[in-house]
Amino acid sequence: MANESLKILPLGGLGEVGKNMMVLETDEDIVVIDAGVLFPEDDMPGIDIVVPNVEYLVENLDRVRAILITHGHEDHIGALPYVLEALPVPVYAPGMAMALIRNKLRERGRLRDADLITVESGQRFKFGNTLEAEWFDVCHSIPDAMGIALRTPLGMVVHTGDFRLDNDPTIGEPTDFASLAEIASDGVFLLMADSTYAENEGYSGSDREVAQTLHDVIGEAEGRVLVASFASQIARLQMVADAAVAHGRRLAIVGRSMINNLKISRDLGHLNIRDETLISARDALGLPDHRVIYMSTGAQGEPQSALARMAAGTHNDVDIRIGDTVIISATPIPGNETAVGNLINDLVEQGARVITHNTRNVHVHGHAAREELRTIHNLLQPQHFIPIHGEYRMLRAHADLAIEHGVHEDDAHLLVDGDVLRLTEDGGEVIDTVPAGHVFIHGHGVWDEHGNVIVERRLLARDGFVVVILGRDSRGRVVGRPKIVSSGFVHYAEAEVLFEDAVEELVGVLDRESGESLQWSEVEAAVKKTVSRFFTQRTRRRPMIIPVSFDV
Numbered sequence: 001m002a003n004e005s006l007k008i009l010p011l012g013g014l015g016e017v018g019k020n021m022m023v024l025e026t027d028e029d030i031v032v033i034d035a036g037v038l039f040p041e042d043d044m045p046g047i048d049i050v051v052p053n054v055e056y057l058v059e060n061l062d063r064v065r066a067i068l069i070t071h072g073h074e075d076h077i078g079a080l081p082y083v084l085e086a087l088p089v090p091v092y093a094p095g096m097a098m099a100l101i102r103n104k105l106r107e108r109g110r111l112r113d114a115d116l117i118t119v120e121s122g123q124r125f126k127f128g129n130t131l132e133a134e135w136f137d138v139c140h141s142i143p144d145a146m147g148i149a150l151r152t153p154l155g156m157v158v159h160t161g162d163f164r165l166d167n168d169p170t171i172g173e174p175t176d177f178a179s180l181a182e183i184a185s186d187g188v189f190l191l192m193a194d195s196t197y198a199e200n201e202g203y204s205g206s207d208r209e210v211a212q213t214l215h216d217v218i219g220e221a222e223g224r225v226l227v228a229s230f231a232s233q234i235a236r237l238q239m240v241a242d243a244a245v246a247h248g249r250r251l252a253i254v255g256r257s258m259i260n261n262l263k264i265s266r267d268l269g270h271l272n273i274r275d276e277t278l279i280s281a282r283d284a285l286g287l288p289d290h291r292v293i294y295m296s297t298g299a300q301g302e303p304q305s306a307l308a309r310m311a312a313g314t315h316n317d318v319d320i321r322i323g324d325t326v327i328i329s330a331t332p333i334p335g336n337e338t339a340v341g342n343l344i345n346d347l348v349e350q351g352a353r354v355i356t357h358n359t360r361n362v363h364v365h366g367h368a369a370r371e372e373l374r375t376i377h378n379l380l381q382p383q384h385f386i387p388i389h390g391e392y393r394m395l396r397a398h399a400d401l402a403i404e405h406g407v408h409e410d411d412a413h414l415l416v417d418g419d420v421l422r423l424t425e426d427g428g429e430v431i432d433t434v435p436a437g438h439v440f441i442h443g444h445g446v447w448d449e450h451g452n453v454i455v456e457r458r459l460l461a462r463d464g465f466v467v468v469i470l471g472r473d474s475r476g477r478v479v480g481r482p483k484i485v486s487s488g489f490v491h492y493a494e495a496e497v498l499f500e501d502a503v504e505e506l507v508g509v510l511d512r513e514s515g516e517s518l519q520w521s522e523v524e525a526a527v528k529k530t531v532s533r534f535f536t537q538r539t540r541r542r543p544m545i546i547p548v549s550f551d552v
């Protein structure tokens with residue numbers, strides 16, 4: 001035992017919100033917990049999604065036994081199609097997450113190759129000789145959310161996944177204290193717990209209160225009602241359906257992802273909605289305004305969502321009218337505040353009354369606030385603690401809370417993506433770092449953050465580009481006057497004089513340098529250098545310079 005060690009390597013989700021991925025490693029075996037995406041930010045031009053860097057896992061593929069999934073949110077499963085290409089290992093996931101994973105893999109034609117195992121809470125699975133995992137129910141904003149307890153040579157490791165405590169959720173199980181107490185009965189060596197709301201005092205609140213508020217707000221509305229939430233917020237869907245029935249309205253679900261999730265969760269038995277409550281968005285147009293509720297995605301201000309298109313007047317079936325009540329049943333994920341603000345402005349401009357969590361209690365967080373975290377720390381009393389899922393300040397707040405609850409300062413490990421923490425019976429230290437940066441996906445393209453594509457895109461977004469067109473004769477000499485065109489660089493009115501001056505400068509340089517014929521690479525270098533220097537001096541900008549040649 002004395003020589004045993006356990007390595008903990010976060011590859012995503014520590015120091016950021018999104019793309020969660022945690023690696024747990026013994027000398028013989030490796031398991032990976034979650035494989036999520038991050039949604040791109042403003043400095044990632046054109047990028048669809050960001051996924052974790054799995055180089056380290058690919059290098060150690062012979063020891064990677066499985067990917068273990070906690071729940072079906074995109075920031076926990078969204079990267080699987082990409083990760084499985086590099087790491088063809090089995091995936092273990094609870095029911096709802098597995099149904100969503102299947103859809104994802106089917107869409108990419110990868111379902112047949114995948115080895116997928118659906119887990120139930122309380123089931124145990126062995127991974128190699130050194131690891132055994134058991135999933136336990138937690139309450140979160142999607143059904144079938146679970147945490148994972150891992151028996152390791154050093155003792156019990158508990159990973160909470162995303163969770164909160166709500167003893168009476170409208171859908172799904174409350175966080176399972178009995179199983180947690182059982183799991184903790186021989187002591188917990190290491191706890192890794194959700195830190196998303198570790199800065200918020202108090203409790204995340206109860207679903208039942210939200211259900212009551214939605215019921216009231218929908219009851220007060222005289223015209224149409226439109227509720228926006230997350231596609232995976234199945235409990236919210238049930239609440240809105242119940243309110244629809246109570247107030248004599250029909251429910252129209254708008255948007256592909258929400259319709260898909262409605263089907264999945266009805267198949268899994270998570271929803272209790274009768275067929276006659278539902279109506280298609282198109283058929284709902286024939287109903288009087290006070291007889292219909294629409295529900296859609298778009299609560300984060302996503303520009304392609306159904307709600308954004310309705311607000312912009314570009315949705316095929318539904319527009320926003322004076323007298324509509326729009327309920328935003330979500331809070332903005334950090335980073336989305338501006339987009340949500342713009343969306344609300346658009347909705348109000350179209351004549352809607354907009355209700356948000358700021359005005360009425362129409363949303364509870366899916367993540368534990370401080371009182372709930374205290375409960376978990378008191379129950380599990382871990383020896384070591386790692387705050388997970390959150391930006392650095394959230395992790396710090398959670399580490400401090402753990403120390404208040406008895407974890408020794410040296411055993412509260414504040415890690416960020418890429419750190420390699422080695423734990424032994426004597427303690428723990430960060431012994432190394434591994435690549436854990438962003439990997440960008442756009443269409444079929446996969447790029448590293450240091451690769452040329454992203455660097456060039458940022459440059460293009462900032463200063464635009466300039467193409468310098470040069471005619472060359474059969475011996476490679478530049479002939480005639482170069483021509484310059486640009487995009488995103490200067491105003492048309494300035495361009496003519498500026499480009500003429502640049503050409504003048506360039507001709508001078510080329511005349512001096514190309515008495516003899518030059519290699520194209522030499523011409524290219526001379527053009528880039530000359531034009532770049534000229535434009536920097538004249539405009540204080542650095543456009544990308546692209547020399548092209550044609551034969552004359």
Ligand SMILES: [Zn+2]
Nearest residue numbers: 071073140162
């Ligand atoms: Zn989640």
